[in-house]
Every structure is written in C-alpha cells, then in structure tokens.
Amino acid sequence: xxxxxxxxAQEDTPSVVLDKENQxxxxxxxxxxxxxxxxxxPILNWLTEYSKDxxxxxxxxxxxxxxxxxxxxxxxKVLLLLQELAKNHDVLIRWHxxxxxxxxxxxxxxxxxxxxVPFEFIEM
Amino acid sequence: MxxxxxxxxxxxxxxxxxxxxxxxxxxxxFTQEVTDTILSLTENKLEKQEESSKLKKRVYNILVExxxxxxxxxxxxxxxxxxHDSLFLIQKMNNRYVITTGNIAPTQNIPYLQSLIDKxxxxxxxxxxxxxxxxxxxxxxxxKGGAGLGLIDIARKAGNKLIYKxxxxxxxxxxxYLCTVPVLEDDVPKGNVGIAEFHFVEKIHEILNKENxxxxxxxxxxxxxxxxxxxxLEGQMIGSISHKKKVFYIVVEMLQNIIKHGYIPSEYDxxxxxxxxxxxxxxxxYRILTGNFIENEQLISLKKKIDKVxxxxxxxxxxxxxxxxxxFEGSNSKKTGLGMIDIRLKSGxxxxxxxxxxxxxxxxxxxxxxxxxE
Numbered sequence: 001x002x003x004x005x006x007x008x009a010q011e012d013t014p015s016v017v018l019d020k021e022n023q024x025x026x027x028x029x030x031x032x033x034x035x036x037x038x039x040x041x042p043i044l045n046w047l048t049e050y051s052k053d054x055x056x057x058x059x060x061x062x063x064x065x066x067x068x069x070x071x072x073x074x075x076x077k078v079l080l081l082l083q084e085l086a087k088n089h090d091v092l093i094r095w096h097x098x099x100x101x102x103x104x105x106x107x108x109x110x111x112x113x114x115x116x117v118p119f120e121f122i123e124m
Numbered sequence: 125m126x127x128x129x130x131x132x133x134x135x136x137x138x139x140x141x142x143x144x145x146x147x148x149x150x151x152x153x154f155t156q157e158v159t160d161t162i163l164s165l166t167e168n169k170l171e172k173q174e175e176s177s178k179l180k181k182r183v184y185n186i187l188v189e190x191x192x193x194x195x196x197x198x199x200x201x202x203x204x205x206x207x208h209d210s211l212f213l214i215q216k217m218n219n220r221y222v223i224t225t226g227n228i229a230p231t232q233n234i235p236y237l238q239s240l241i242d243k244x245x246x247x248x249x250x251x252x253x254x255x256x257x258x259x260x261x262x263x264x265x266x267x268k269g270g271a272g273l274g275l276i277d278i279a280r281k282a283g284n285k286l287i288y289k290x291x292x293x294x295x296x297x298x299x300x301y302l303c304t305v306p307v308l309e310d311d312v313p314k315g316n317v318g319i320a321e322f323h324f325v326e327k328i329h330e331i332l333n334k335e336n337x338x339x340x341x342x343x344x345x346x347x348x349x350x351x352x353x354x355x356x357l358e359g360q361m362i363g364s365i366s367h368k369k370k371v372f373y374i375v376v377e378m379l380q381n382i383i384k385h386g387y388i389p390s391e392y393d394x395x396x397x398x399x400x401x402x403x404x405x406x407x408x409x410y411r412i413l414t415g416n417f418i419e420n421e422q423l424i425s426l427k428k429k430i431d432k433v434x435x436x437x438x439x440x441x442x443x444x445x446x447x448x449x450x451x452f453e454g455s456n457s458k459k460t461g462l463g464m465i466d467i468r469l470k471s472g473x474x475x476x477x478x479x480x481x482x483x484x485x486x487x488x489x490x491x492x493x494x495x496x497x498e
Contacts, residue, residue, distance in 0.1 A: 011351050032376055034347040034383065066369075068376050069462035076449050100366060103373065103470070114446055 002053075005046045013039055014064065014071075018046050023055060027078075028063035031071040040074035047081045057090040058082070062108070063124065065098060072107070079115055086117040093119045131478035131490035133331050134415040138400040138488070141342040144324050149340040150212045150360070151332045154195040161359035162212060163187060168352055173216070182306045183221045186281045190304065193274040194225045197300075207293065207333050211301075213325065222305050224325055229300040234290050237300065240272050245285045252280045275302075282306045289322045301325060336411075337404035343416075344396030345386070350379045353401065361403070367497065371410060373470050374493050375401070377463040378414045386416040387486050409473075409494040418489045423479060426489070429460040433467075434474040441469050467493050 004019035009029035017026045033039045060082055067075065085091050095108035105121065112119035140146070147169065150162060166187055170180045191212065198210040211226035229237065247255055256276045279286050287303040301322055331337070339360055341353055354372065361368050379401065386397035399416035418426065436444060448462045468475055476492040 012347065032380075034380070066372070068373075068380060069466045070380070072449060072466075073452065073462060077452070080450075101369065102366060103369060110446065110449075114450070 002046070002050055005042060014067075016043060018043065018050070020050060020055060023059070025058060026061040026063060027075075028061075030066040031064060031075075032066065032068040033071065036068070036070035036074045040071075040077065044074075044077055044081065047078065047085075051081060051085050054085060054089050057092070058085065059092045059094060061094045061096060063096040064104065065101075066104070067107075076111070079111055079117070083115050083117045091117055093117055094122055095119055096122045096124045098124050129476055129478070129492075131413065131415075131476065131492055132480065133335055134400060134402065134413055134478070134490035135480050135488045137328065137331055137340065137402070138342065138415050140324055140328055141340070141400065142398075145215045145217045146213055146328075147216065147342050148212075148214050149328065149332070150338065151206075151209050151329075152338045152360075154191065154198055154210050154212075157359040159191045159195060161356045162191060165352065165356050166214060176308075178308055179221075179306070182281065182283075182308065183223070186223060186278055186304055186306050189274060189278050189281060190223055190225050190302070193278065193302075194227050196274070197227045197229065206336055208297070209338075211329060211332075213328070220305050220307070222303060224301060224303045226299060226301045226325075226329065228293065228297050229290070231292065231296055231298045234298055234300075237275075238288075238290070241275060241286050241288050244276055244279045247279075249280070249283070252276055256280070278302075278304055283308065287322075289326075291326065332404075335404055336406060337402050339401075339403040341401040343382075343399040343401070344393060345379055345382050345399050345401075345416075346396040347383065349396065350376070350383065353379070357403070367410070367495065370470055370495050371403070371412060374412050374467050374495065377467050378412065378491060378493065381461075381463055382414060382416045385418065385422070387419050389417060389486065405497075406494070408497045410497060411492055411494055413490065413492045415488060415490045417482070417486050418479075419486050420481075420484065423487065427477075427479075429464055430475050430477055432460055433464055436468075438472075441465060445469055471495055 002020050004021065005016060006019070007013070007016040009015035012030070012032045012034075014031040015026075015028045017024050019025070027043075062075070079093070082091050082093065093112070095112070097104040097108060108119065108121060141149075148165060150158065152158070163184070167184065170183060194210045194212065208228045211224075213224040215222040215224075244252065244255070256273065259272045259276065275286065282304045284305050284307045289301045291299045291301070293299055303322070332340075339357070343349065354375065357371065357375065358368065361371060382397055382399045386399055388394055388397055392398045397416060399414060402413040404411045404413070433441065433444070444460070445462065445465045448460065448465055464475065471493045473494045478490045480488045480490070482488055
C-alpha cells in the first residue's frame with residue numbers, strides 16, 4: 001500500500017493529506033510559498049504513483065482559503081493528473097470555498113470549465 | 125486614470141526612507157487594531173535586531189505610551205481632512221530607535237504645550253517623577269485628560285529629551301510633531317537630533333498628504349517580511365472582507381514579483397530585495413504601490429508584458445489567464461507571468477508603471493494597481 005503523504009499547514013503553505021487507505025485526499029488552508037514548484041513536487045509524485053493503482057472512486061477535496069498564482073499553476077498540474085485518472089476511473093473534485101469568497105469560488109469555476117473532470121462546489 | 129501618470133513620489137519616498145533609515149510609516153486613524161499592529165510589527169523587528177532586552181523593553185514601553193498619546197489627541201471627527209490624520213514613524217539610526225508621532229493640536233494650546241515640554245526637558249529623572257505627581261494631583265491639564273502626564277511619562281521612559289515642532293495649519297489648528305530617542309542609563313544621551321531633523325519628516329508628511337497614502341513599508345523584501353506585512357495589513361485596512369482579500373491577492377503578487385525579479389544593487393544587503401510598499405487612497409480607489417530596482421536589460425520585455433495586459437479587454441484577460449495557467453514553461457520565458465495577469469484581472473484597471481533611470485545598469489520601477497471601493 002502506498003504510504004500516506006501528510007503535511008501540516010504553515011503560514012504560507014497548505015495542509016496536505018493524501019491517504020489511500022483511509023480514502024482521504026485533501027489540500028487545505030492557504031498556499032503562497034516562495035517556491036511553489038518545490039512544495040508541490042512530492043504531491044505530484046504521490047499522485048502519479050497513486051494513479052498506477054488507484055481506488056475505484058477518488059474524491060479529492062480542495063479546501064483552500066487563498067492561493068497565489070505560482071500555486072495556481074501547481075494546482076493546475078494536480079488537477080491535470082486527476083483528469084488523466086478520470087479517463088478510466090471515477091473521480092470527483094470537491095471544491096470548497098468560504099461563504100462570500102467570490103474569488104475562490106470563481107477559481108474553482110474556472111478550473112471546472114477548463115478540465116474534463118466532475119466538480120462539486122461546497123460552501124464552507 | 126491614465127497610464128502615463130507620474131509615480132515619481134514612490135522613488136522619492138524610497139530614497140528619503142532609505143537615507144533616514146525609516147522602516148515603517150503609518151498615517152491615518154489610530155484605532156486599537158492599528159496600535160496593536162504597529163506594536164507587533166515593531167516587536168517583530170526588535171526581535172530580529174537582537175537588541176538587549178532592556179532596550180527592547182524601553183522602546184516598546186515608549187511606543188505604547190506614544191501611540192496612546194496620538195490616539196487620545198487625534199481629530200475626533202472620523203471623516204476628517206487627511207491633512208489632520210495622525211502620524212507614526214520609526215527609524216533606526218546608529219543603534220538607536222527614533223520614534224516620531226504627529227497629531228493636530230488646537231493652536232491656542234501650543235504655548236502651554238511648548239512651555240510644558242521645555243520644562244520637562246530641564247528636569248532629571250527624580251524631578252520628572254515629582255513633577256508627574258504634582259500634575260497628577262492638580263489634574264487640570266486638558267479636557268481629554270492627562271496630556272501633560274503622557275508627555276512626562278514618555279520623557280521618563282525615554283531617559284532623553286523630547287524633540288518637538290509645531291507647524292501652523294490654519295488659524296485654529298497646528299500640527300504637533302514629537303520625537304523621542306530612547307536611551308539606556310549607561311548610555312550617553314544624544315540630545316541633538318535637532319529641529320533640523322524634522323525637515324525630512326515634514327517632507328515625507330507632505331508627500332503622504334498630497335498622495336493620500338496611509339501605510340508605507342520600506343522593505344527589504346523576502347518571503348518572511350512579506351508574511352509579516354500581510355499580517356499587519358489585516359489589522360490596518362478598512363473595508364469589507366472581500367475588499368481586504370482583493371488587496372491581499374494583489375499585494376502578494378506584487379511583492380512576490382519584487383522578491384523574484386527585483387535587482388539588488390551591490391551597496392545593499394544581498395539577503396533581501398530592497399523595495400517599498402505603499403497603500404493609499406485616490407477618490408473611490410485603494411491604491412497599492414510598489415517600488416524596486418530593475419536591471420535595464422529587462423525593461424523592454426517588462427514594458428511589453430505590462431502594456432499587453434493593459435490593452436486586453438476583460439474577456440481577453442480571462443482567456444490569457446487560462447492560457448498562462450496551463451503553460452508550464454520556465455518562469456523566465458518571454459511570456460507574461462500569471463502574476464501580472466492576475467493583478468490586472470483582480471484590479472479591473474490597467475497596471476500603471478513609471479520607470480526612472482538610476483544609471484546605465486539599473487532603474488527604479490514603480491507600479492500601481494487600483495481597486496475600486498464598492
């Protein structure tokens with residue numbers, strides 16, 4: 001079984017839980033690291049590994065309060081991997097946003113329009 | 125709002141602050157939140173400077189007193205003339221902290237205030253203590269309560285003379301600048317910061333009034349100082365949550381742009397990028413401004429990038445954002461970065477810039493982004 005990847009939130013980096021055994025896939029809090037590429041690298045590697053032998057259904061939760069544009073590109077990479085996975089498996093993106101946070105809601109809508117993977121929007 | 129607007133004052137403020145070792149300026153209404161933010165910002169700076177705990181405590185205590193003094197004496201009308209706003213500046217010069225505050229005072233009170241400060245400045249530590257008691261017992265100072273006591277207390281805590289200047293505004297009101305340089309007992313008081321030193325404070329104050337600026341942070345910038353600045357903005361901005369958030373988005377992109385692309389001239393500390401951040405108002409807009417050095421060889425491509433996002437319609441920017449979002453080429457590509465596109469998108473207004481040459485090698489770049497106050 002693939003080892004879970006757990007990262008706790010810092011002031012400028014998000015919390016991450018990627019746990020196949022317990023079926024938890026989640027990125028939360030805020031993301032504005034200086035080096036977004038380095039931060040997201042292990043996440044992308046984990047997902048690539050996971051995609052080789054995934055669960056029948058993957059529900060991925062984005063619970064972000066804020067992300068900068070450098071993180072946006074890395075989130076796009078995460079979502080591209082999930083889109084790839086969705087070709088042969090059941091994948092659902094749950095995009096959570098804080099009530100009244102129109103920017104975060106709009107970011108989710110933007111991704112959902114650009115990708116072929118089902119999105120569900122949930123107000124936090 | 126046009127693109128070819130002069131942002132020369134950004135450069136002017138940067139060099140004034142740089143020359144006088146000014147890290148931070150606030151001009152506006154002093155609320156509890158604003159005071160708390162200034163205290164934590166300064167505490168943060170003091171921690172990093174590895175000062176003796178005695179000096180830290182002393183600076184901190186004076187700050188508390190000086191900020192209370194300003195809060196107590198600020199114009200009571202909230203919708204006041206920005207010229208009447210209170211002011212706070214902190215400098216670090218030759219291992220000393222210089223704390224300057226400013227607030228309006230009725231011109232009729234000035235002879236009293238002046239004689240009070242002159243008297244305070246003649247007294248030694250024990251005499252100040254006695255004088256404090258006398259004034260406390262008389263309890264007759266001002267209708268706002270304890271104007272004199274605040275000043276005596278600042279003098280006692282500073283262990284140094286108070287430096288002041290009054291500038292008449294109009295018939296009824298004057299502006300009162302008060303400057304304190306805390307010293308320790310075993311330190312020889314360096315009294316002569318002199319009235320002349322107020323020239324630059326007045327110069328800066330004049331620019332702040334003219335441009336309606338409220339918060340100024342003189343870098344240097346790195347990820348750590350960016351986070352400190354972001355935290356401080358939360359306590360100091362007025363407006364709704366969604367507004368604060370928009371400002372937050374734009375500030376992050378503008379400052380991370382500086383951290384990534386700003387040039388560090390050799391005479392500056394190479395560990396962080398020199399630059400300046402300003403927040404102010406222009407009519408119904410927030411104005412967010414930054415200034416930093418940039419290498420001349422980057423100017424042409426930078427101008428192209430900004431001009432390009434400025435020319436696009438709202439729909440076109442949206443498409444441009446989507447295209448850039450999924451473009452994973454190196455960040456040094458010739459393409460406009462997602463950051464600049466995002467600033468333009470969130471602001472809804474063109475990104476204004478002004479490039480002022482410094483020498484053959486580098487220039488000073490000022491950027492302004494506007495956000496409409498709904």
